[in-house]
Amino acid sequence: MNLLYYVFFAVQILVGIHFLMPLFFYIISLLKKKKTNVEVGGEADYAVIVTAYLQVTQVPFAVNSILKANYNNYIIYVVADNCDVSGLHFEDQRVVVLRPEEVLASNTKSHFYAINRFKRPHERLTIIDSDNLVHQEYFNELNKVFDQGYEAVQGVRAAKNLDTTYACLDEAGDIYYRLVDRKLMFEAGSSAALSGSGMAFTTALYRNCLETTEILGAGFDKILQYEIISRGKRIAFAEHAVVYDEKTSKTDQLVNQRSRWINTWFKYLFLGAKMMMRSIGRVDWNQFLFSTMLLRPPLFMLIMISFLFFIIDLFIMPVFALYWVLCVFFFIAAVFSALSYFQADGRIYKSLKNAPKFIYFQILALLKARRANQISIATEHYHEEKIDDSNKV
Known part of the structure; x- marks a missing residue:
């Protein structure tokens, strides 16, 4: 019984730490020296x-x-x-x-x-x-x-x-990943x-x-x-x-797109484990940090798992439920930090109240994930260009 208790405790720590990673990346990035300006060469081809x-x-x-x-x-x-x-x-x-x-x-x-x-x-x-x-x-x-x-x-x-x-919610999620998985991850080394x-x-x-790798279905960027x-x-x-x-604007478009993404995460999950083991053996900071990101479940799954753990903790280890409160606090702080840093449109802030609906459709996508690559390999585009907005800033 004690063994199961400690295993459950360890699993919760490992799941919740994903919410704390942005803070960790931020602290590391502050400690690293920023590169000085580099003189730009001519126009590369x-x-x-x-x-x-x-x-x-x-x-x-x-x-x-x-x-x-x-x-x-x-x-x-x-x-x-x-x-x-x-x-x-x-x-x-x-x-x-x-x-x-x-x-x-x-x-x-x-x-x-x-x-x-x-x-x-x-x-x-x-x-x-x-x-x-x-x-x-x-x-x-x-x-x-x-x-x-x-x-x-x-x-x-x-x-x-x-x-x-x-x-708007699609863009909100993208902005969060833009800060955590791109800017902070890169600045942390x-x-x-x-x-x-x-x-x-x-x-x-x-x-x-x-050139010598054949990739079937979605996920070439993962490989x-x-x-x-x-x-x-x-x-x-x-x-x-x-x-x-173009961001997803219709529910069927959202479900089909996300089902392919979820399928891709499961399909290439082994790469994260492989890279983590290799990084530990080689003491490679770049590979180690990146492998933690590869092993992280999609955000909606992470939220669902965390909520389930929180409910269980209320009954079997109430004190540890505070850990999830802390995780939620830092997650919300990271979301709003990302929206603020990248100067998100006001409509994105207003859309956040509908996040539960967005999660619901991603749950539907999860149920379709196994046959995702048989649905379609391309996202249909519904947004029509009406003006020349290619010079947006």
Whole structure:
């Protein structure tokens, strides 16, 4: 009986510590010396890979936002997988439209389809989704980080649509992860988590990590970040390199998207355990901190598990219930710190009262997670571009 008691106690500590990690990262980041300004070199040569699957309606907006960037040294490769490209016409010679002969249905296959058709040997590549819009200074901000010696950089994916409560809550969660999993994680000496787009790499590193790896279904960014960090490299965070991303605005869209994400977490959970064991053996701070993030359950699952433990503690160890009160306090503080730091829109604050509904739909997503990759491999886009907002700040 005593053994079970101590095991239960230890499990609760390990679960709750995820809520305390932001504070830990913040303290570590304060103790670390900040890098001094690095002189930025010339315009590096970028390949901009824009991927589309089934839908190309938003591709022109993505491409036009890139063309309006305050930068010139790039070629845009639009990979329209299983798409009708008859309506895609661009006068700018820097835009290359590629339509694979066979359906690829894979992010990495689309990326390498473009890589193998590069017009010239680009030094760097950046990955942009078809629903993204690129800030004018995106490339210049990436260069500032690359010129510090990093080979992999994650930028910011900010919301371009806050027209529904669900879009606002989606952005609220993204802002929280932006602070914890990217800014604080990187500043604490580890790496920023990748998020599927708005990220850039040296072409050599990307090819080295994924060229011989076949990835089925969602989650190529999970494999990619594991491969990069396993090679002893860090993924930097460029908080001023911004792309605007479409947030989920409908419940069916939310459930399908989250079911794929949850499926991906379970599918690649073993990578977190593998990296943690390796980091302990090698005494590798970057890998150790990053592995704790890989092992953390999705936020809604973490909240549900913690609430269940809190209820149980009220009956079997009431004093320990205070631990969960402390965890909730620091979690709420981290959420509002993130919203404040990234200057969240007022609509996002107002949407927080509907967080229980958001959690409910993620529970539905959890129930569908096992067959998530059979539902669809792409998120449908409902937001329509009505004005040219590619220069948002």
